[in-house]
Amino acid sequence: MEKKALMKNNPIIAAVRDVSLIKKAVLSPVETIFLMTGDIFSIEHCVEESRKYHKSIFLHVDLIKGIANDREGIKYLSQKVKPNGIVSTKNQLIQAAKKEGLLAIQHLFMLDTQAYENGIRNVSNVQPDAIEIMPGLMPRIIQELYEKIDCPIITAGLIKHPNEIRKVIEAGAQGVAIGEPELWYLDFKYS
Template identity: 65%
Template sequence: MEKLEYPIVAAVRDVNHMKEAIESRVEVIFLMSGDIFTIEECVAATRKYQKKIFLHIDLIKGIANDKEGLRYIAKRIKPDGIVSTKNQLIHAAKKEGLLTIHQVFLIDTQAYETAIKNVLDTKPDMVEIMPGLMPRIIRQLSQAAGCPIVAAGLIKTQEEIAQALDAGAYAVAIGERQLWTLVL
């Protein structure tokens, strides 16, 4: 993915906040809620503002977390890509021509080592690491994974955003709506 001019991603946890995300200065939205009835409208609204939207496929209700559900998303809903923790969905999304973000939770050394193994297997377009408050790990994982890193989770201040970006994060995904319009 090309470099973002504004490296904050709106992590939308409630579809009722989509309008605010779309009208903010973010270039990318991670939709982390919704269902089969609302996601199509959310994607269409995002298109009108020339923003990219990734559906967190593990969290969308009414869509099976399998190849067929993913094919439906790719052919009918047409987001830019998906976010998932599941290797098989990352592989399936790539086959459907969607951009992929492999989300990993780094709670200890074993989780970190498993994440590297999974990322090397799936070869996603990006990796989202949680929590995002780990500059050393952001640096290490971006070198090991060979793809851009999105830092997310527990980030609450402009200083924490700056630390993640300084450590080499491609972007920072934030659910706190007031941070979607920060001047960096």
């Protein structure tokens, strides 16, 4: 199963939870940033900073204040803010982003078997460019998903140690979104 590459060399994604950390993220060796905070007034600056340092940036639209969670909000982001893409739990926002030419990452919470099965169904119906699953410490689930769906898998949540990053990558995750700035600087490359 051939999956599109979102991260070319470094699987670590800077999950920025405080706008004041954007500079630290763009100066780190990560290639990709997930902006998980901010508002309509701060996101443009974050996107500009990311571009200046040749980083891809995805806006977690469910967490950004002042952007409506509708097609018009996505259209505004696409035309005015111009991130590489979005992250969202909402099927309609994933579809709207794809229509606007943005990459779309569907965020899934894997809480139980029903959430797992619903997630597979949603991915099949919506066809995001990648999925982000939480919690990230589930190598068996990552491996099963890798075999069942045809899009890259990004893990997030509860990952605190380099060996945990290695385990989820070995299980099939293409990327690991990490909120701990000191882990953004790990010299971790694909094997």
